Amino acid sequence: MKILECKKLSKAYDSKTMVLDGLDFELEGGKIYGLLGPNGCGKSTLIKMIAGLLKPSQGEVLVCGQPISEKTKALVSYLPERTYFSNWMKVGELIQFFTEFYEDFRPDVARQMLKELGISEKSQLKTLSKGTKEKVQLIMVMARDAKLYLLDEPIGGVDPASREYILNTIIGNYSPDSAVLITTHLIHDVEPALDEFAFMGFGGKILKSGNADDARAESGKTLDELFREVFRCAIY
Amino acid sequence: MRNLLKYDFKYTWRIWWPTLLIAAFSTLIGVLSIKRTILGDQSDTLLPTATKGIVDGLSVAGIIAFVLVIIAYVLIIELVVQYRYYKNMFTDEGYLTFTLPVTENQVLLSKSISGFVWYVITACTAAALGLTGGLAAVRYFSNNWEEFKEGMKEVVNIFFTENGDYAVIFIVEAIVLLLVGCIFNLELGYISITIGSIIAKKNKLLAGIGVYFVICTAFSIFSSIFGGKQLLDIYSADIMQANHAISTLLIVMIAVLAVVAAIVYVLNLLLLKKKLNLA
Numbered sequence: 001m002k003i004l005e006c007k008k009l010s011k012a013y014d015s016k017t018m019v020l021d022g023l024d025f026e027l028e029g030g031k032i033y034g035l036l037g038p039n040g041c042g043k044s045t046l047i048k049m050i051a052g053l054l055k056p057s058q059g060e061v062l063v064c065g066q067p068i069s070e071k072t073k074a075l076v077s078y079l080p081e082r083t084y085f086s087n088w089m090k091v092g093e094l095i096q097f098f099t100e101f102y103e104d105f106r107p108d109v110a111r112q113m114l115k116e117l118g119i120s121e122k123s124q125l126k127t128l129s130k131g132t133k134e135k136v137q138l139i140m141v142m143a144r145d146a147k148l149y150l151l152d153e154p155i156g157g158v159d160p161a162s163r164e165y166i167l168n169t170i171i172g173n174y175s176p177d178s179a180v181l182i183t184t185h186l187i188h189d190v191e192p193a194l195d196e197f198a199f200m201g202f203g204g205k206i207l208k209s210g211n212a213d214d215a216r217a218e219s220g221k222t223l224d225e226l227f228r229e230v231f232r233c234a235i236y
Numbered sequence: 237m238r239n240l241l242k243y244d245f246k247y248t249w250r251i252w253w254p255t256l257l258i259a260a261f262s263t264l265i266g267v268l269s270i271k272r273t274i275l276g277d278q279s280d281t282l283l284p285t286a287t288k289g290i291v292d293g294l295s296v297a298g299i300i301a302f303v304l305v306i307i308a309y310v311l312i313i314e315l316v317v318q319y320r321y322y323k324n325m326f327t328d329e330g331y332l333t334f335t336l337p338v339t340e341n342q343v344l345l346s347k348s349i350s351g352f353v354w355y356v357i358t359a360c361t362a363a364a365l366g367l368t369g370g371l372a373a374v375r376y377f378s379n380n381w382e383e384f385k386e387g388m389k390e391v392v393n394i395f396f397t398e399n400g401d402y403a404v405i406f407i408v409e410a411i412v413l414l415l416v417g418c419i420f421n422l423e424l425g426y427i428s429i430t431i432g433s434i435i436a437k438k439n440k441l442l443a444g445i446g447v448y449f450v451i452c453t454a455f456s457i458f459s460s461i462f463g464g465k466q467l468l469d470i471y472s473a474d475i476m477q478a479n480h481a482i483s484t485l486l487i488v489m490i491a492v493l494a495v496v497a498a499i500v501y502v503l504n505l506l507l508l509k510k511k512l513n514l515a
Contacts, residue, residue, distance in 0.1 A: 013513075048514065051335050052334060052335060053330075053331060053334055053335065053512075053513075053514040054513050054514065055510065055511075055512070055513065069339075070336075070337045070338055070339050071337070073335055073336065073337040073338075074337035076335070078331070078335045080328075080331045082328050082331070083328065084328040084329060084330075084331040084332050085329075085332060086247070086324075086329055086332075088247065088250065097243065100239045100242075101239055101336050101337065101338075102337065
């Protein structure tokens with residue numbers, strides 16, 4: 001089943017800058033997709049349009065066959081690249097908040113993950129470090145039994161030691177009929193988690209896409225190496 | 237919707253009750269200062285002149301602080317309600333607000349209802365605290381509670397006798413005008429923040445404040461031009477005609493504010509639906 005369909009999707013913030021230009025993109029359930037591209041190529045813009053935060057200039061986004069509305073927002077679990085929870089809340093209140101707003105939220109799963117990380121429900125968000133806040137955000141997002149998870153740079157702001165935990169959390173918590181879309185430019189770190197990939201160039205052009213294992217087998221290279229080849233970046 | 241309201245109330249509650257406590261404490265200080273200033277204190281005779289001067293100064297300062305704190309209490313809650321709207325919609329928190337499975341209308345309606353309730357609660361409590369200070373002043377000044385009560389009764393009687401049936405109409409119209417005025421002011425603040433956030437890339441809140449003052453100035457000019465004739469009618473008429481003119485003016489003001497508030501709400505909703513871009 002198609003979880004996500006983007007048809008001829010375009011987005012311009014002003015008359016001069018076309019961030020996405022006629023993008024066609026589809027996701028099916030049961031897979032983790034990596035949307036990989038350099039900074040500023042339109043990855044976050046695409047994710048925000050799917051989440052309903054940005055209005056497309058042209059084209060259409062369908063989640064489980066429905067145009068973006070409060071109904072699709074109930075199916076999509078979105079993790080932005082910045083900290084977005086109200087600082088005045090406690091972690092426990094956040095669990096309550098998610099339980100009240102999302103029917104698919106699993107408070108027990110969230111509590112278990114918080115316990116594993118040693119984060120107290122009594123902690124006020126403003127007292128937590130940026131890294132811990134990001135972990136709390138990820139826990140809340142992944143504790144939902146959503147159809148589509150949109151994770152915008154989920155490991156961008158955390159230390160290398162935490163990245164493994166985050167990727168394991170993503171792999172271990174999405175349901176088999178759901179799709180996960182991860183955007184990042186830290187390809188080496190997310191590569192082991194990906195089933196499918198798409199390299200996005202400037203203007204939102206998909207330069208290369210496919211099954212991650214097949215691409216590695218055919219080229220004899222890792223996705224990280226392929227990415228550098230496609231974007232002609234220097235290996236360092 | 238119920239959940240949106242719950243969290244909107246919860247946010248303002250955290251700031252409202254400590255602010256109310258400070259306002260109530262300042263009322264207590266104010267009442268004591270009024271008493272001290274009007275009646276003096278028997279122990280004053282024992283104090284040196286310089287110390288008495290300081291105590292007198294502190295009493296006057298207590299009265300001024302009481303008035304300022306009551307005004308600040310109203311302004312703070314009004315600003316908190318508007319800031320909540322800005323922060324919850326147009327900062328990083330908007331990423332959560334606009335990905336909740338609710339419609340833009342539910343979000344705006346929730347903010348409007350909770351904001352209106354806080355405005356009314358704050359206006360009522362500020363009026364009650366201000367009245368407490370005012371009554372204390374009159375009470376201590378008259379030095380005779382019975383005399384004061386009689387005086388107040390007489391004022392009320394004159395109001396009802398002179399205005400006849402219009403007395404009750406005036407009271408009802410004034411209350412409705414106050415309530416509609418709260419909604420109007422709230423919606424005007426909200427749409428100003430929305431417009432400011434859409435047109436400005438940086439300093440969105442500042443842009444919103446600018447938009448608010450532009451809209452308020454335009455509305456003041458408009459109402460001065462169209463309300464001026466009504467006021468002239470009131471001045472030139474006898475008491476019954478004047479009452480009729482005042483009542484009509486109040487009804488027109490209520491209607492205009494209600495219609496403008498409704499239009500502003502719908503425009504704001506359209507902006508949120510069509511122009512919201514949380515980049």
